[in-house]
Amino acid sequence: MKEIIIVGAGGFGRELLQWIKDINKVESRWKIKGFIDDNLEALKNYECDYKVLGKIKEWKPGKKEIFSCAIAEPKIKEKVVCFLREKGADFASVIHPNTIIGNFNKIGEGLIMCPRSTLTVNTKVGNFVTILASSIGHDTNIGDYTTISSHCGISGKTKLGKRVFIGSNATIVPGKLIGDDVYIGAGSVVIRNIKENKKVFGNPARIVKI
Numbered sequence: 064m065k066e067i068i069i070v071g072a073g074g075f076g077r078e079l080l081q082w083i084k085d086i087n088k089v090e091s092r093w094k095i096k097g098f099i100d101d102n103l104e105a106l107k108n109y110e111c112d113y114k115v116l117g118k119i120k121e122w123k124p125g126k127k128e129i130f131s132c133a134i135a136e137p138k139i140k141e142k143v144v145c146f147l148r149e150k151g152a153d154f155a156s157v158i159h160p161n162t163i164i165g166n167f168n169k170i171g172e173g174l175i176m177c178p179r180s181t182l183t184v185n186t187k188v189g190n191f192v193t194i195l196a197s198s199i200g201h202d203t204n205i206g207d208y209t210t211i212s213s214h215c216g217i218s219g220k221t222k223l224g225k226r227v228f229i230g231s232n233a234t235i236v237p238g239k240l241i242g243d244d245v246y247i248g249a250g251s252v253v254i255r256n257i258k259e260n261k262k263v264f265g266n267p268a269r270i271v272k273i
């Protein structure tokens with residue numbers, strides 16, 4: 064049995080720990096080892112039954128270890144994942160038992176799907192995508208390292224580029240094209256295509272200066 068290590072001991076890391084426990088209740092899949100985080104005091108003020116084992120930058124992956132990345136910010140997520148993979152790390156997909164996954168979906172490495180998330184049909188999900196309690200419509204394409212926060216509605220035939228971050232309760236209407244490195248603020252309603260490296264917010268979503 065692989066020993067799973069959570070990369071990042073922040074709030075999302077503690078949530079991910081709970082989802083891994085829920086998976087193990089249904090099927091004993093991994094032995095939980097703990098967290099790695101460059102802040103060794105990340106859990107100091109929180110009740111938690113696992114510890115920070117060491118720093119990410121100093122960790123040497125073992126043969127029995129497998130990892131899951133609990134970092135939501137896409138650029139940092141990509142940097143950390145690439146750093147660990149260069150050291151030989153393998154990553155698990157963590158898909159909660161309460162998710163819904165339809166037919167004919169193509170799913171990449173390192174997917175995290177939290178409770179009440181939905182992939183409908185004929186979607187393509189890249190590597191190291193994070194979906195928190197959101198719905199992904201038919202024929203949608205999600206680029207690598209993208210994070211979709213809670214209660215978002217990604218309508219059918221949407222295309223999300225790489226490293227897109229979507230804040231909670233955002234909605235994208237059908238068929239929109241979202242470029243790489245786009246940030247969509249919480250509660251936004253996207254009714255137009257968005258070019259790469261833009262930050263948008265509002266209803267309807269408009270470009271804001273960074």
